[in-house]
Amino acid sequence: MIETKSVDRDPSEKSNTKVFVLVFLMLCVLTALSFWVANSYLMENKVVGWAAMMMVSVAKAMLVILFFMHLWWERAWKYVLTIPALFMGLLLVLLLVPDVGYRYLTYSKDRRENAPEPVVSELTEGDSVIPISD
């Protein structure tokens, strides 16, 4: 019952194939795009680069969900299932974020001393290097 219905709602079979090929090409282009972003001037400000890459990923995921997973052709039940899942996922991640910031702000002395060394050292080029013997 269901398959026939969704086929009825589909465009004809041939154009369906066309849609899939088109989606495939777009996915390839988007993958190349995120690869380009990672190596471009956008990464000079990391946040901008990250946001761009995540947007590309979301676009790719949407293409897969809508066309490969047929949600484009499904009826309204798709919202009942996908939106709560999306909401819960975002909720979990977003509510973890404040503790990330908190960890930055109140890095305890003990932790700071035992934390990995930053690559960017406080020493600048002007600092003299202390010789080993007096």
Next chain:
Amino acid sequence: MNSKASPSDSTKIAKGDKDEGSHTHIELKYQPAVPVPKGKLAVWLFLSTEIMFFTALIGTYIVLRFGAPEGTWPTPEDVRVLEWLGAVNTFVLICSSVTVVFGMEAAKQNHPGKAKKWLLATFVLGCGFLGIKAYEYNSKFEHGIHPGTPRSLLYDRADLNYLSAVKANLDAEILKIEKKKTALASESVHSHGGGEKDLILIRAGLVQWTQKTVGETESPMVRQLVLESLAHQINPRRPNPRVETYLANEAADVKNQIAELLGQQEVVDEDVRQLQERVNAITKELGLEQDETKKSNIEIRLATATDESKAAATRSTEVVDLLAPLESRIAAYQQFNQIHDGLNEHFHLRLPMVIPSGNTWANTYFLMTGFHALHVLGGLIAFIVLMTFRLDSSKAGLMENVGLYWHFVDIVWIFLFPLLYLF
């Protein structure tokens, strides 16, 4: 289930599943709320739970990655991640998503042969993905980049822990070579871990020197620099002018000290020579002397001279002892400073490395890619099971369900790729 898919059944009330060998007296009718087969609905529900599972993993990654001290997260080069390989894997998974869709379309149009071919293509692509993944894992494992402190070679800081780990590792390596040497006494030793000479030089000129400096110096800055320079020489993460300047200054300083010590050595040697002559002279005198009282006098003089001579000899060996580490240090500097890819790479050694936040990186990387790979494996098993059936239109629903799962696996990778390779 499949009877439901027949076009004749267009009423709102779908028929219940047939119970073969039935004990049910009647066939119950149902009123489904959602116009999809039960299996498909269950797969979607299962995928919702999977979303939460991977959200927890990605949330962990976000918290640990962005909560790591600023500027410590390893770059792809640090941890041997090849970005383009990740992109290739993305492409492989996208291709497999397309093939599984075409497989389902073929099954829907009742072309079982065609469907099976598409499915086989998907299976091969999935295996290809896992193959590339295995290659990537291997390239990290062979550099000791994996979670687990007692076995992995990752250290967050160049500190005393790190130093003792390097020392232990190096000693074990040298012991191994020596054992081999005794075992194959006649043959020349070709260890993958560089020649024994190099290892001994590393031990004397780098590790023991660092140990000595750390023990002797009062300055925490110097202690830090010498440890850092050891880590830098073993595994340079990027040009580090601070350490390089330090090493150059230190080398100049060591050279000066050697020159000074050589000067001292000349003086001491001269002393030794003169004192020896005096001892010889006195001994001769003692041999010629007959008078007993004078003899005892000379004997006293001889004893003093001998003592002085011995003291001078001790001073001489002391100077030699002082000279030895300095010389091996300078030799190590001259030999290893030109190696830009680090000792580990150059001599194919497996010495502990300092990669700040490297452990956290390894934990999250292997966690996420590992669980993703397990899901890929699950999909491949489902494909094998599916291929045992005749994939006509009656199996289209089943193929769609497996396809949905496979697309989900693809979507997870779509997010993991930028997060793990490009961020």
Next chain:
Amino acid sequence: MAEVSVKNSIAPDRKGNVVSRFVWTYVFATDHKVIGLQFLFSSLIWFFVGGFLALAVRWQLAWPWSDMPIFGHLLFAESGGQMSPGFYNMLFTMHATIMIFFVIIPILAGAFGNYLIPLMVGAEDMAFPRLNMMSYWFMWPAFACITLSFFMPEYGASAGWTSYPPLSVFQGDAQSLWLLAMVFVGISSMMGSINYLTTIIQMRAPGMTMFRMPMTVWGMFITAIMQAFALPVLTAALLMQLSDRILMTGFFLPENIAINNGVASSGGGQVLLWQHLFWFYSHPAVYIMILPAMGMVSDIISCFSRKPLFGYRPMVYSITSIAGLGFIVWGHHMFISGMNHTLAMSFMVSTMLIALPSGIKVFNWIGTLWGGKLQLTTPMLFCVGFVSMFVIGGLSGIVMSAPPVDIVIHDTYYIVAHLHYVLFASSVLGVLGAIYFWFPKMFGRMMNEKLGKIHFFLTFVFLNGTFFPMHFLSQMPRRVADPYIYEGLKDLLPLNQFMTICAIGMGLTQLIFVANFFGSMFFGPKAGRNPWNANTLEWTTASPPPHGNFDVQPIVRRGPYEYSHPDTEGDYYPQTETS
């Protein structure tokens, strides 16, 4: 997965010898009723194990370091019958773990969910009978892991049921077994919840619209949704902690921390992360442990008040909003953990908001009782007990939702009082009521009313004797083997002895229930199809229902609570009856 639903593999009258018949009927059972009973029996067995552990905890609190009867000599022969503080830690850890994961959740979702959902929505079985079978099978590795952990050198996991790192990472192997057991329980619940959701969404009888479903089904439905969203997060966290212990990763361990053998961990992790992920599941789990009971209690109260449930739709909406809010309140377990303070405030507000839907439910239960022709049968008594105890437990919950208060009473016996009023005095009373109510349907015989009433009154008195005084112990820290080492707490000893005596009385009272249960199973008077004159679909079929459940296609014509309906001669109006 679609394949699973095609055939029902079990054949109850399959020929063969006794052993193979037993195996096919009970081990490879795909019938939802058999699986429901399997869950029921295993949960009841674990209920007694968990109860014993609780009594051992109470023994230590009342007569610290004294010789425990029987077990003292058995386990601690060398120390003269005294338990060790580590053993005490094991006791409360395993008590909580068993009661939560092996008793309340499996008995509510596993036993009653399995048994009632298909019957109440008019389905012949679950959507995927074989998946259902797997869901019970996955309980057994969990049972095995927990049982095995009792024989480990430390007598069992002892890091608390919350298993906070870094403590939990320092524990012995019993902790790894504990984590594995929780993973298996999670897989089992996961399979169950997908099955329930599919059954409820797709397999309702004609005419059974969503708003004609009994509250029990609504409770199970919302619970299944909560499990589906919350459990995977716990599973992920458990697996990460397992890898912290076994693979020496450092997801939950900060830098510079030494593990057992002195090796520094890889570090870089966050202990708070575990608490977030753990409570993201375990707070919704609190509602998973009460929503189905709320649903069953609504049905029972309406039936024995012979009145429609007061405000059916508000009940449904409040159950839904409790579930929705339940997902954004987990931080109230972490107020003193060093969590972000702004976040704590938002958790406080959302926690207080939960009082609203909970209040709606309580008022609606009272509204249902109001003016009804009350029949004070045993199940009804248990349900009235549920409502009154839930009020106490709910109110103390609001008190501690404010961080300033919580900072003072965190980890004291006030919290213990609260959680036992919600989990024991509410959920378990609801479960007992449900057992008394559906026992005739499950076994075709009635339970003894007199024994049931004695059971109820003694349980009710003893549970209040045990748990109510805990409200006064808000200065006594929990999870401490001997609180009386503190000078200020020495006066509390007599009160604790009173509570322990009540607890022992409560434990003995359950023996009446055991006797009643097994006695009635074999000697109880035969029950007809509908001994309680209830409306819902399960009462239209035989007791116990045959394989396939219904001999007539159920067609639902009205809601489940049409009691004392003016259009009908009897005082009840079954959902299927033609008008």
